[in-house]
Amino acid sequence: MLEIRNLGKRFGEATALKSVSLDIPAGQMVGVIGRSGAGKSTLLRMINRLAEPSHGDIIWRGEAVSALRGKPLLAWRARCAMIFQQFNLVPRLDVLTNVMLGRAAYKGTLPSLLKVFSPAERAMAIHALERLDCAQLALQRAETLSGGQQQRVAIARALVQAPEMMLADEPIASLDPRSAILVMDALRRINREDGITVLCNLHTLDTARQYCDRIVGIAAGEVIFDGVPAALDDAMVRRIYGVADNDPRFDESATSTTAFENIPSLVPIAA
Amino acid sequence: MRENIANFDAASIAAIRARHPLAFQAPLSVRLRNQAAWFAFFVLTAYCFWTFDLSPARLWAGSGTLLDVASRMFPPTVGDAFNDYLWALFQTIAMAFLGTVIAAVLAVPLGLLCARNVLPVRIAQFFFRRTSDTLRGIDQVIWALIFVRAVGLGPLAGILAIIISDTGTLAKLYSEAIENAEKKQVDGIRGCGGNPLQTIRFGIIPQVLPVMLSNVLYIFESNTRSATILGIVGAGGIGFYLADRIRTMLWEEASFIMIMILIAVYVIDWISKLIRRRLIGGAAETSGGLH
Numbered sequence: 326m327l328e329i330r331n332l333g334k335r336f337g338e339a340t341a342l343k344s345v346s347l348d349i350p351a352g353q354m355v356g357v358i359g360r361s362g363a364g365k366s367t368l369l370r371m372i373n374r375l376a377e378p379s380h381g382d383i384i385w386r387g388e389a390v391s392a393l394r395g396k397p398l399l400a401w402r403a404r405c406a407m408i409f410q411q412f413n414l415v416p417r418l419d420v421l422t423n424v425m426l427g428r429a430a431y432k433g434t435l436p437s438l439l440k441v442f443s444p445a446e447r448a449m450a451i452h453a454l455e456r457l458d459c460a461q462l463a464l465q466r467a468e469t470l471s472g473g474q475q476q477r478v479a480i481a482r483a484l485v486q487a488p489e490m491m492l493a494d495e496p497i498a499s500l501d502p503r504s505a506i507l508v509m510d511a512l513r514r515i516n517r518e519d520g521i522t523v524l525c526n527l528h529t530l531d532t533a534r535q536y537c538d539r540i541v542g543i544a545a546g547e548v549i550f551d552g553v554p555a556a557l558d559d560a561m562v563r564r565i566y567g568v569a570d571n572d573p574r575f576d577e578s579a580t581s582t583t584a585f586e587n588i589p590s591l592v593p594i595a596a
Numbered sequence: 597m598r599e600n601i602a603n604f605d606a607a608s609i610a611a612i613r614a615r616h617p618l619a620f621q622a623p624l625s626v627r628l629r630n631q632a633a634w635f636a637f638f639v640l641t642a643y644c645f646w647t648f649d650l651s652p653a654r655l656w657a658g659s660g661t662l663l664d665v666a667s668r669m670f671p672p673t674v675g676d677a678f679n680d681y682l683w684a685l686f687q688t689i690a691m692a693f694l695g696t697v698i699a700a701v702l703a704v705p706l707g708l709l710c711a712r713n714v715l716p717v718r719i720a721q722f723f724f725r726r727t728s729d730t731l732r733g734i735d736q737v738i739w740a741l742i743f744v745r746a747v748g749l750g751p752l753a754g755i756l757a758i759i760i761s762d763t764g765t766l767a768k769l770y771s772e773a774i775e776n777a778e779k780k781q782v783d784g785i786r787g788c789g790g791n792p793l794q795t796i797r798f799g800i801i802p803q804v805l806p807v808m809l810s811n812v813l814y815i816f817e818s819n820t821r822s823a824t825i826l827g828i829v830g831a832g833g834i835g836f837y838l839a840d841r842i843r844t845m846l847w848e849e850a851s852f853i854m855i856m857i858l859i860a861v862y863v864i865d866w867i868s869k870l871i872r873r874r875l876i877g878g879a880a881e882t883s884g885g886l887h
Contacts, residue, residue, distance in 0.1 A: 421619050428601075431601070444609050444613070444620060445601055445604040445609060446601065447609075447612075447619055447620050448604045448608065448609040448612040448613070449599065449601050449604055450619075451612050451615075451616050451619050452604070452612060460615075460616060463618075463619050464618055484599050485599060485601075487599050487601065519597060519598045519599065520597075520598065
């Protein structure tokens with residue numbers, strides 16, 4: 326169970342996240358939606374402690390991870406694997422090494438700096454790549470891969486961290502619809518098969534509806550919706566995305582990248 | 597079930613290894629090649645130590661004389677030519693400055709012409725690259741000796757030497773920065789219908805300018821130091837006095853001149869740091885560092 330208590334973040338004068346409180350049971354798949362700048366990324370980065378909270382607590386299984394320092398903090402980052410919009414692989418290293426870097430927090434510093442990996446680590450990396458259907462790419466440089474392949478390699482890297490939770494920050498925002506489906510399917514499968522809690526920032530509403538058990542809507546740094554996808558109605562969606570009630574051009578499917586069967590007709594633009 | 601490294605016992609590792617042997621070990625030919633390269637590297641290094649007789653005993657023997665010279669340098673003494681030193685130091689800095697500025701400008705077209713992504717014509721590229729290699733392949737001091745013959749003793753020879761060799765060096769550094777430039781912005785300008793010059797001006801120059809400026813500032817710092825050497829071979833500046841004081845064994849005055857040079861170099865380092873921060877910094881803001 327992940328408990329977030331009054332978590333907030335300020336950057337100087339600007340407030341990125343006012344005060345967020347959430348309880349997330351282990352094994353849930355949660356979609357976080359909201360406009361750009363609503364504070365979604367800040368929330369995920371604070372849970373992983375890539376960003377320092379200005380106030381509030383993060384508690385995982387009774388342990389206050391927001392107070393961790395030093396080695397336990399590095400171990401925590403490994404336990405809640407982060408997945409980034411731009412994949413954040415090392416482009417000039419091969420795929421296998423990129424994935425094995427997921428073991429960084431578990432290894433001695435010297436062997437990892439010298440890129441010495443044990444057969445078990447290699448096997449684990451290959452196994453993770455096989456689960457993501459990318460094992461055949463193991464010896465290629467990461468920069469030669471397509472976006473969808475890179476994101477799946479990034480998920481394999483997250484898997485070898487043996488994480489208890491996965492935090493995915495807009496994992497499909499830079500991908501084409503087909504790659505987006507592969508990546509979301511992979512996250513969903515890991516969530517179901519491994520029992521890993523998944524927190525996923527999304528800006529496409531239908532993806533959140535389709536894949537997540539629960540949707541959290543954030544606007545202007547505060548949670549304004551928290552419930553099952555079915556409970557999310559048109560009025561609430563307009564509030565989350567800050568669209569006027571009387572603006573007829575707004576349609577939920579307009580936030581979609583994966584709507585194959587339901588392509589909205591072009592909206593005529595007033596000259 | 598979550599992934600766990602303890603799940604990978606000998607049998608499952610062997611099974612995965614059978615499917616992906618190359619993920620566990622590079623092919624024999626690659627391993628042999630790497631080992632041969634390392635072997636050659638160590639043999640060459642050992643040979644150099646041996647052939648130049650770099651033994652601790654020799655270094656120890658030399659250190660006695662060195663200490664003797666060092667002790668003669670104290671206390672640093674100004675002598676009776678302080679104003680001459682000051683003028684000569686100014687001359688040295690001015691040589692470095694003028695030489696670097698002119699080289700920095702001349703290197704721009706040469707650097708562009710050397711870059712593969714700007715001029716994708718192999719023959720032309722070969723020509724421009726060899727030109728820049730030649731300019732910097734011959735050391736500044738050699739150029740200075742040549743120009744002292746050609747235009748006579750004095751700062752002009754030094755300035756010419758700096759211009760020639762650093763045009764080559766900067767062209768090389770510029771062209772590398774240009775070749776590493778991102779293609780996205782280039783395509784952005786080309787996609788607007790920009791001609792080649794417009795594409796270079798707006799697609800490449802803005803992104804490589806910080807690197808170019810950084811190189812120029814470093815070369816200027818480095819030239820303030822090395823312009824001293826140019827004085828020693830007769831190309832003007834403080835180096836002339838330094839060489840003279842060393843030749844006549846006036847060690848105390850020599851050390852005074854060295855201290856003057858050091859102070860000048862510190863000041864220039866400091867100024868160029870300010871310039872760098874002013875012109876290049878700002879965007880270099882990072883969040884959180886490495887922790």
